[in-house]
Amino acid sequence: MTMRFILFGALALSACSPSAPPAKPPLDGARIGGPFALTDQNGHATTDRNFAGKYRIMYFGYTFCPDVCPTDVQTIGAAVKKLEASDPAIAAKIVPIFVTVDPVRDTPAVLKQFVSAFHPRMVGLTGSVEAIERIKTEYAVYSSKGDASPGGGYLVNHSRQTYLMSPDGKPIALLPQEQGPDAVATEIKRWVR
Template sequence: MRRAGPFFAALALAACGPLGGSPAPDLATAPLAGAAIGGDFALTDKDGKTVRWSDFAGQWRIVYFGYTFCPDVCPVDAAAIGQGLSAFEKAEPDLGAKVTPIFVTVDPERDTPAVVGEFTGNFHPRMVGLTGTPDAVKATAKKFAVWFEKGEPTASENGDAGYMVGHTNQTVLFDPDGNPIALLPTDQGGAAVAAEIAKWVR
């Protein structure tokens, strides 16, 4: 289940302009320049260590909120992020090393540090998986303009009770100062993600 507010919907197309070999655009004119997205947090990585937004200072960041039990959308988006960054790293090794992909769960009840770490490891070796207490996740999501909501319990094929989590489905690129720059078109696949990264990361 995905949900995107009008703010993000209006910017989705703006983030996918022509690329080519043009020089890097002025970040002040980026689609998300000046948007109130992002902020410090205290979450937990796969090793149980506390991770803060400030820990990524100096790095470009790709941020996605999802959950590991998501049946279709989240794995596809995570794969596009991983494939896109890998392609960019191959073309621009030095620049690629300055980009960190971050996956934040919206389902902390099931997504333990180990579960999130195993999930993100399937998509890119440097993808950082983060979880935390329900309150910490909720506060972080709010800072990043992400909506999420736990659905009603549903019975699986083996009879176990489960549930879906509806959430904002957007992938945001942040600059080394932690400012939002543009949406990455994960719905268009890894090649499109790589092209959009190359447009901004110079």
């Protein structure tokens, strides 16, 4: 009887261990992601196959965003830098990717300047309006161009989720970029193997 109690207690404690990840990722089976063909910040044709075998952090935004996008992308870049310092093997498996929702203004040259400000390995992706619409649909991303200002500029309303995708392009989890770099790094470490 005592041995049964000890075994049950050990199993209960191991099941509650904070270091043990849940059995299934939160986005397991979600219809998010898919093939894409875009252009990177260096003007090179880039497809989802370029990232095969790597975990991907997928963030959608635009470089002319006055506040949210730079803050979120800075958090993502800082989280990857934290991982490079604390867990370099995990960091090496990750590619942070910024996909524009404003391809008219976000040319490869504009993206290059933007992503290089946040992390040297961050990839910026743009493409035709049609190609961006396709990837937005695949990733369940909303965006809508606002009214033009007197100077001709405009804002783009868009959703703000950050996906962690598996090496085979399947969704794993949403990253909490609104909670800061430590929270993002912790969530990445929970899933990246």
